[in-house]
Amino acid sequence: MALRVHFTSDDLARTRLAEGPRPLLELGSAVRLLQKTTQPVGLDAWRHRASISLNPRVRMLFDLIPKNGYSAPFLTPADAGSPVVLLEEVRRTAPANLRDDLQGWAEHQPKVPAWIHRLGKEPQALQGLVDMLGHAYDELVSPYWPQIARMALADRAVRIRHLAEDGVEGLLNSLNPRFIRWNPPVLELTLASGPSRDVHLNGRGLLLIPSFFEGSFPAMDDREGSQPWIIFPMRHGEHMRIPSPAIAATLTSARRSLTALLGRTRATVLCAIADHPGCTTTELARHAGVAPASASEHATVLRTAGLTTTSRHRNAVLHALTPAGITLLNASTASPRGCA
Numbered sequence: 001m002a003l004r005v006h007f008t009s010d011d012l013a014r015t016r017l018a019e020g021p022r023p024l025l026e027l028g029s030a031v032r033l034l035q036k037t038t039q040p041v042g043l044d045a046w047r048h049r050a051s052i053s054l055n056p057r058v059r060m061l062f063d064l065i066p067k068n069g070y071s072a073p074f075l076t077p078a079d080a081g082s083p084v085v086l087l088e089e090v091r092r093t094a095p096a097n098l099r100d101d102l103q104g105w106a107e108h109q110p111k112v113p114a115w116i117h118r119l120g121k122e123p124q125a126l127q128g129l130v131d132m133l134g135h136a137y138d139e140l141v142s143p144y145w146p147q148i149a150r151m152a153l154a155d156r157a158v159r160i161r162h163l164a165e166d167g168v169e170g171l172l173n174s175l176n177p178r179f180i181r182w183n184p185p186v187l188e189l190t191l192a193s194g195p196s197r198d199v200h201l202n203g204r205g206l207l208l209i210p211s212f213f214e215g216s217f218p219a220m221d222d223r224e225g226s227q228p229w230i231i232f233p234m235r236h237g238e239h240m241r242i243p244s245p246a247i248a249a250t251l252t253s254a255r256r257s258l259t260a261l262l263g264r265t266r267a268t269v270l271c272a273i274a275d276h277p278g279c280t281t282t283e284l285a286r287h288a289g290v291a292p293a294s295a296s297e298h299a300t301v302l303r304t305a306g307l308t309t310t311s312r313h314r315n316a317v318l319h320a321l322t323p324a325g326i327t328l329l330n331a332s333t334a335s336p337r338g339c340a
Helices: 009-014 023-035 041-053 056-064 083-091 095-106 114-118 123-140 142-174 245-253 255-261 264-275 281-288 292-304 323-331
Strands: 002-006 180-183 186-190 197-200 207-211 219-221 229-233 308-313 316-321
Touching: 023 041, 023 056, 023 083, 023 123, 023 207, 041 123, 056 114, 056 123, 083 123, 123 142, 142 180, 142 207, 142 308, 142 316, 142 323, 264 281, 264 292, 264 316, 264 323, 281 292, 281 316, 292 308, 316 323
Parallel strands: 002 197, 207 229
Antiparallel strands: 002 186, 180 186, 219 229, 308 316
């Protein structure tokens, strides 16, 4: 199945890269992944924890967000912002919009469970569904969000470098080479399911949204009234892995002690990464005014401490801050060389 997205010059001008994953879209991807029998080994602990902590009633979400195919769009909007606020917006979905979404969703389903017919008629049915959606977010996504945000920072640095060096064409070609191909002026998407069709952006451009849990096939929404978007998998290095919440909590509680790591040179290196996200080790050495070997050594210590992260672009290693690194810089009253 293929989706052919047709661009004009206006569409290319309006195509943009989202700052990071969108919470409820990421939840939708996690719910789909949970239903699949295979997933990266690095997510075994995530699946095991979910099997213990999830309320069995979460399976009702599987009806509306199947492992492949069309999902009910009102459940997983592509908006940025607080998950709490986004869930409340889902809770307040207008009855007419809810019925339209469910009708469009039902057209793609072989069978519609009886309980779904109550959603548009009984307010309490929608409230119960959103409660389950919130519970699923708390268990499947929220504990790992700091690590997902950290990976998103590194991924964004790589994408921006593609854009800077190779233009929009380079960015589109690098999104997901196996399933997303740029054949000017058409972006060809291989989907997990659904009919082959053509989509004309008609000057609206395209929003490119990274995802941790969407590890293979892309997904797209091109409804009228909003900018069309696609989600693409973030780069995960050699392994797709997120640490357990216990490890994440340990890293978070250790932030105050991280200052002990920062001598003058190391602080300069950290600030240079903050000022030049996505820089290579050679560029980092130049910005920090140190030898490349010294820059590499200090960058390794900062990465091990959880303050920075790295990604590969061709033969280069790119450096970016993690949320912990940003927090440390924001909390510091010092202004080491290289920081504004």
